[in-house]
Amino acid sequence: MCGVQTEYCIDTTVKTAFSNGFRVELASYCHSTYDSDELTAEQIISHHIGILAKFSNIIKANEILF
DSSP states (O other), X not given: OOEEOIIIIIHHHHHHHXXXXXXXXXXXTOEEOXXXXXXXXXXXXXXXXXXXXXXXXXXXXXXXXX
């Protein structure tokens, strides 16, 4: 899984897929977001990667095989 706005679409999709019994693979740092008033985009992404690791297998983009 990859996409835009880590804290919205990616977060919701990963957790919903996990809750529905799917094995989720999330490409590390292949999603993005924007700075908020309080946090930089990099801080938001790092925070969510830590949380989403409980619901998915985080894989480095260069290790993904198609």
